[in-house]
Amino acid sequence: MTAGNQLLAACLAGCIIAGSGAALxxxxxxxxxxxxGAVLDAAPSVIAMTFDQPMRLTLIRLVTSDGAEVELTRTDGMAPLTEFEAAPAEMGPGAYTIxxxxxxxxxxxxxxxxxFRIVE
Ligand SMILES: [Cu+2]
Known part of the structure; x- marks a missing residue:
């Protein structure tokens, strides 16, 4: 379990404990x-996330396995969205984390x- 997933789980638990429809x-x-976990044979043209309710993304980073950041072009203007998309700069084979x-x-x-990984 990653630190991010733990935080997510904690927040979900908090919502359920708080009750009164907060979880909804x-x-x-x-x-x-x-x-x-996807293994791709070509670089993706878009990085996308779907949320069940609008999410205002305050930060998104695309990093290689050695920690280098790949530029992502956002067009959402930090508005709350259920469908987030950003266009990555050129990516070679390797492991990437968003x-x-x-x-x-x-x-x-x-x-x-x-x-995800890009393989040659
Ligand atoms: Cu919450």
């Missing part, structure tokens, strides 16, 4: 593109990460 108001990451932080629709800070 909470935004969750539903899917990503590439999928977590780290993100955001504010869920219930106001809770959220974060997470997912990883």
């Amino acid at each position: 108001a909470h935004s969750k990451k539903e899917s990503t593109m590439p999928a977590d 780290e993100w932080r955001g504010l869920a629709s219930d106001g809770h800070p959220m974060d997470g990460s997912f990883s």
Whole structure:
């Protein structure tokens, strides 16, 4: 379990304990593109995340396995979105991780990460 997933789990638990429909108001990451753990034979043209409710992404980084950052072009203007997309700069073969932080629709800070590989 990554640190991001632990934080996510903690936030979800907090929402459930708080009750009164808070869990229903909470935004969750539903899917990503590439999928977590994907092995691709070509660089993705887009990095995308889908949330069940609008999420305001305050930070998103695409990093290589040695920690170098790959530029991501965002067009969301930090607006709350259910479908987030960003265009990555040129990427060669290797392992990549996307780290993100955001504010869920219930106001809770959220974060997470997912990883994929590009093979030659
Ligand atoms: Cu929450």
